[in-house]
Amino acid sequence: MxxxxxxxxxxxxxxxxxxxxxxxxxxxxxxxxRGIGDIPIRVVYLAGAILVTVVAVLLVFVVFSGDVPTRVDSTGTPVSVAPVPAATATPTASPTPSETPVVLPAVPESKAFATLPGKASVVSGIISDRTSGISYPRLAAPWDAKSFAPFTVAQRIGKVAVPHTVIASAMFPGDAPEKKPSKDADYREMATRAARWTLRTQYPAGATLTSWTGSRKVPVGKGWSLGYKVTYVSGGKTETAQAMVTIVEVGKTKPAMLMASIPEKNKARWPDLNTLVQQVKPL
Incomplete structure (x- = not known):
């Protein structure tokens, strides 16, 4: 003025x-x-816009800070999957010096997977494990996707307790081979090693693999699937579980692994193993 x-x-x-x-x-x-009335109106508008933006950003962080990462199923619907913490170590296949090597029955070169009693769960979507490089069915309740070390993604029934009722994926446990496997026999041998690993990690001590219930090449790409029956003692009682493991070539020296184990208490879900074997594939 x-x-x-x-x-x-x-x-x-x-x-x-x-x-x-x-x-x-x-x-x-x-x-x-000068008084307040002398401040140019454009300065007042600018200050107000900055204040509104700061408040909006703070609200976004407060409202969404607890969200769980999601994966999208085949229908485009977000599928909530809690990932394993990044600090989790890669599973190891080699026994420690104090462990007794697990002896397995001879693996059949080819065997149709047995039709197990029970009713297969509804497939509610597809889990795409981009860390491991494979996809496989997401099953409806009572299966629930939760974190479960040392796997990348896992579906479980019930509490985390040995023996586990679990479907999970990760890279093949242990060191990568010197060169990428190329023959069916190579993948079958790696699937056998993975099955041996599950005996030490998913069941009570002393569990044994009593028989093979299936042995076949993966339906898509390179790899091998094995089905097997496990016997173990829990609570003073001898019980059984049905299990499967699939090794899939994913463009790396080390292949991916999908495994599942369903103890006798959830035997109504045993046919879910066949669903997994039939639909697992590389991304």
Missing amino acids: HQPVQVWPPGAPGSPEPGPGGPVTPVVTKPHK
Whole structure:
């Protein structure tokens, strides 16, 4: 705003011009102080916009900070899957010096998978394990997708307790082979090693693989699937479980692994093993 100009007659009190009697002392006028009404309207709008943006960002973090990552099923519907923490170590296939090597029956070169009693669960979608490079069916309740170390993705029934009722995927346990397998026999041998690994990790100590219930090449790509029956002692009682493991070539030296184990207490779900074997494939 412009300051008002004060005009004095020559020689008048306060006039900067000297009168007939000589110079006079000038009067100093204090500058006008600005108030809120003097702030340009565009500055007010800018400050308001910044404040609204900051509040919106804070609300987004507060509302969505607890969300669980999702994967999308075949219908496009988000599928909630809690991933295993990144710090989880890669599963190892080699026994420690204190462990007794697990002896297995001879693996059949080819064997149709047995039709197991029970009713297969509904397939509610597809789980795409991009870390391991394979996809396989997501099963409806009572299966539930949860974190389960040392696997990338897992579906479970009930509490985390040995023996486990679980479907899970990860890279092949242990060190990668010196070169990528190329023959069916190579993948069958790796599937055998993976089955031996599950005996040590998914069942009570002393569990034994009593028979093979299936042995076949994967339906898509390179790899091998094995089905087997496990016997173990739990709570002083001898019980059984049905299990499967599939090794799939995924473009790396180390293949991916899908495994599942269903103890006798959930034997109504045994046919789910056949569903997995028939639909697992590389991404």
